[in-house]
Amino acid sequence: MTTTRSLALILACVFAFSRHGHAQCVDMVATLDDGQLMQSRIALIDRATPAEQIRILAYIFEIDQTGGLLLRHLVDAARRGVPVKLLIDGIGPEPHYPFEDELIVALHEVAPGVELRIFHPRSDVVELSHRMHDKLFLVGDTAVIGSTSIWDESFRNWLSERDLMVSGDARQDASSLHAMYQHFALFWNSPQVVRPEPEKFLQVASPYRVSQGHATLDPVRIRYWRERLQAPLDGAARATDLAATDTPAASDTPNDPAWTPIACERLRYVHDWPDKRSPGTLQDMLDAFDTAQHEILIINPYLILVPELREALERKRREGVHVILVSASLASITQEFPAVGRAYANDLPGLVNAGIEVREYADRENRMMHAKLVLIDGHRYYLGSFNFDSLSARLNTENGLWIDIPEDGLDPLQDSVAYFLRNSSSVSDANGRLLADPDARCRAVGCGGAWRWVTVLIRGFL
Template identity: 30%
Template structure:
């Protein structure tokens, strides 16, 4: 009899669960995604020595066969200006892959620039993850209506309203996102890094500026960046925006142009125009005077199958490829990751390296600087074990330099946050890309980046981490009683997370006790 009652209870529970899901789906207006049967498959256009970019880059690359030219960009204004200048120089193609594209000042200007390129005959392909597109549908519908501009939404919401309920109804699928970022022009120049397209990522936000890193690449690796784009573009999760946005009234072309012109004319946003006018890296490229570092670079990325299949084979995931490309650290491992959630396995691996004599150093956001308090809860539970093993932990201050040296351009009351995801091994090679050191990047989202053999860049990163304390970061240490301490530049020592309130700390402490680390 007890077994019968248990079985009945189980069936009732499942039936109620199914009914709840069905109700949520109905409330969310969740339809089904359109068929992909008639979706055309397109690929990157072969590079050419024609046009301003091709004539500048192709001959230079031919002088360095098999090599990649790289230039790092750590200034958000320069990163924004470079994208605008590259788009304006395009004559054949622009391929943009991104996780976020906001309708703010920088986002509007880049929307307008993409339209302008398409209007003059450039083939523009935009692959945009659909998680953060709330309120964008009219603008996206406008872009999708331009004959030379092809927009696809990655892993989209079937229903465009009540997204929160839609997310719950289709949680397993929609919890997997495309976090990749690349900006490739004429298939001869590619920008790869951690920046999304929004004001805060270009240090133009009124409230927050994010410290980030991009690499402009030329030569051999660009074809691999384009191949990665094509793989995701033609994947089952990339849906033509025209089908997803059927019935949406597009924003008028004139309205977008007016919004963009208003931004260009506004004295308070003159820094954007200045960034465009002084995109020195692109101007030097076009003038044939740019001297990048020529080296070996490798694209590492997840397979898009990771989005739909949790059982994606390990060899198709980015993390094992990254570890293979780097090799085992012997002397040093420097990690810059805004969301650092090593988990038990990662903590054990880093602790083991430190105990073997490898200098392991981590620069991540402090609780006061992070924009994701819940993610921070997955980090705090491992701080003590990492410190005990000899891993050096540095936490970025919210008023961190060098970004705050430009605070008058960002806005009063601004704070800095870390967004760069970059790692260096033994002062010889460096990763720049979208991969955070956390379970979400490892298991849920798709990611990409470049592994660059560059002692110069790796040594610079090593120095940045080494110089972080005391100028821009607190150093986390252990007291004699085993509790954590935060050291400041002035010799002040904190016994709790600096510049935070008890409510923030309590929220994070509670989060650290919950079984949610796999989601972070």
């Protein structure tokens, strides 16, 4: 990564001084495909110095092979003196926090430099539907944003993701890095966040542990996590873990992304407030659609449009704007949750009748598409966490980056768009008629029967 980044930095400096003879703010952007997701993050963590910071917002941080490996590298960084702050959404496999209590205690003992906070723990029933869906991975002067959560589904070739790596000077107000650090601080210090207190865990009875036959915490589990967090990471172990985690042939140079310098004025980082106040990312998306003159392309796994989004797209279609929606396949959506598949199938006739081109993604590996991209008029991109459903529009906090590519500029995302279009097919024929009946398709993949009626009742929560 260092060589290519150095060359890109030279280009960025030339670019910054070339137009007006004085310095302007320039960030560097690189697309990460599925084969670069893990190794790029580990490289950032391992090169971090005590003078830098590691700041992570994670919707999912599962302690499976992926999350366990990343946490192990974060522990190493903290023990080198690198400040690490990890903020995780409260939904997870455990009854109170997304990490089990014994892991939190062991993490506090082994690496007290890792600070952990939780956004709306699951025990906060009132806010159960309000999730932090943001995805932000900040290390020093570099960030990773996009669609990827920290779990095996994203890193072991089960989902097709797309992330961006962004590098800049966070000390410059105009840099997107500055906005990202502000975003992290806003959430880290918000009243929606709680700090687990591991120093008290051993003194407090845990109802979950009582159900497992322990009066308090399980000392065997604490010892297990302590040993796992301190296990050596030698070169062979790193190579084995990385090979098992990343897509084998997705990239020839997984640690060497292609950097593109872009003027900061052409980048705009967006995010919601922790309390999901208006105007937020939904209004930002609607405002962007209003500017479209020729084409709107949306690549998103969940196309269950709230009325405002659907009305905006249909209005632009009536104005002559070509609207293309690329969805995950009905089969993959239904496999995740049948009601989501049913809601999407219910909407298909109306979308196609409105003149909107709907396509579904399918690749040779049978992965579900999970990337979240928007392209307006061929030059204005969005990449981030926003889904085109009620959860992102109404309940969950989201984040992303808008990129306006100059007419003669390099386009870091054109290959990604081409890939998803190439691996998708239209659900309608040249005359705008559906190729297959949505009801019949649902019956075939598992969203038929009772799901037709259940979905009507719960659509607002999908």
